[in-house]
Amino acid sequence: MSPLNGIALLPDSGPLITLAYADALDLLFLPGWQVMLVDAVLHEVTRNQTPTSDKLAAWATAVQIPVVSTNTFEHLKQAALVSPPKRRRNLGELAIQETMSAFALKVPPTTAVFLFEDHKIARASFLVPDTCQKISTRAFLIFLEQRGFIDSSAEIERRAIKAGRDFSSLRFPP
Amino acid sequence: MARTVNFTGSVDRELLKRAKVIAAKTDTSVNALFNAELRHLVETFEAAESTGNQNFKVLLDFSLGRLTDEKAMQALGIDGDEDLFLLMAQAHLPMPRLPDAITNSMVNQLNTLLTD
Numbered sequence: 001m002s003p004l005n006g007i008a009l010l011p012d013s014g015p016l017i018t019l020a021y022a023d024a025l026d027l028l029f030l031p032g033w034q035v036m037l038v039d040a041v042l043h044e045v046t047r048n049q050t051p052t053s054d055k056l057a058a059w060a061t062a063v064q065i066p067v068v069s070t071n072t073f074e075h076l077k078q079a080a081l082v083s084p085p086k087r088r089r090n091l092g093e094l095a096i097q098e099t100m101s102a103f104a105l106k107v108p109p110t111t112a113v114f115l116f117e118d119h120k121i122a123r124a125s126f127l128v129p130d131t132c133q134k135i136s137t138r139a140f141l142i143f144l145e146q147r148g149f150i151d152s153s154a155e156i157e158r159r160a161i162k163a164g165r166d167f168s169s170l171r172f173p174p
Numbered sequence: 175m176a177r178t179v180n181f182t183g184s185v186d187r188e189l190l191k192r193a194k195v196i197a198a199k200t201d202t203s204v205n206a207l208f209n210a211e212l213r214h215l216v217e218t219f220e221a222a223e224s225t226g227n228q229n230f231k232v233l234l235d236f237s238l239g240r241l242t243d244e245k246a247m248q249a250l251g252i253d254g255d256e257d258l259f260l261l262m263a264q265a266h267l268p269m270p271r272l273p274d275a276i277t278n279s280m281v282n283q284l285n286t287l288l289t290d
Contacts, residue, residue: 007287013255021259031288050256090244113287117255118277119236119243119270133287136272139280146281147288154192164263 007033007111010068010099013044013092014117015137020045020052021167022160025059027141030149033113036066040073040095051167070095097126104129115140186274214266230265237267 009028011019019025028035037060046057060067072095096114103110109131118136128134141153150156190204197204215234222230232249235241236258241249247258262269271277 014259017256017259031284044254045256048254050254051260052256111287113284117269118272119239121276122239122270122272123242133280133283135280135284136277138271139277140284142277143281143284146285161263164260165266167260167263 007031007113008103009033009035009113009115010038010096011035011041011115011137012096012117012120013041014120015115015140016041016045016056017052018117018137018157018160020055020059021163022156023163024156024159025056026063027144027150027156029063030144031147034066035063036068038068038073038092038095038099039070040076041092042067043073044092068099070098072098093120093125100126100129100132104131113140218265229261233262233265233267237262237270239270 009031011028016025019027042056042060046053059065072091076091100112100114103112109129112132113135114128114132115135115137118138121134121136126134138153138157141150141156144150145153193204193207197207200207219230219234222228229250232241232246236243236246243255243258247253250258250261252258252261259269
């Protein structure tokens with residue numbers, strides 16, 4: 001699957017969750033790049049009932065986001081038919097790595113921006129091909145602010161934290 | 175009134191600027207805000223520790239970038255990014271941040287993509 005307009009933007013689960021809490025998922029479209037989701041990432045953010053799972057599933061369907069299929073996720077589905085699936089914390093990242101490699105091997109290679117939260121970037125567990133970029137949610141929001149797409153990147157982060165605190169008091173009582 | 179002492183530290187320039195705005199809006203000082211937040215952190219940490227609960231320490235280590243998300247989730251017995259995000263929000267701890275230089279470099283990469 002190739003992006004229609006040259007550059008693909010693929011958020012990991014962390015940025016999707018943050019933007020969902022900030023009620024700002026549509027910011028992903030502002031640069032005009034083709035937003036795509038990796039199948040295992042979409043599965044990760046919708047597999048359990050959470051404060052954002054329904055919102056994310058509904059958003060992905062409503063805006064008809066193309067979903068990139070991976071062997072990683074297919075393997076998980078096949079394995080689940082044989083025995084109860086074991087939770088794999090890094091499944092989304094494995095699928096993203098597979099997608100990066102597939103994009104790099106295309107002729108011509110696909111240029112892609114992969115969004116992650118800061119801590120995932122700090123882990124440096126990805127081999128990033130030349131045509132792919134690993135970008136933090138914060139950097140993406142600052143970029144949008146600098147380009148005049150949004151008024152304040154800090155405001156988006158604040159909204160996410162505030163919504164998270166509102167939800168966490170319901171989900172995690174002291 | 176508790177006895178106070180002066181100490182020297184360093185703080186993110188932009189963060190200090192935002193703190194000054196909050197201080198002005200709430201008719202207080204950055205010093206008072208700093209004391210309130212530090213007290214919250216210390217008392218939360220000590221309260222958790224006194225009951226043998228290590229969760230706050232785990233979250234603090236994650237916030238400071240000393241523990242990976244995987245290790246933090248394992249220690250907390252959770253298995254999703256969203257639960258970790260919510261626990262951090264509830265603990266009033268910021269998610270880990272990359273140094274500004276790295277973030278700015280990523281912003282520049284995006285700007286290059288848009289101008290190419």
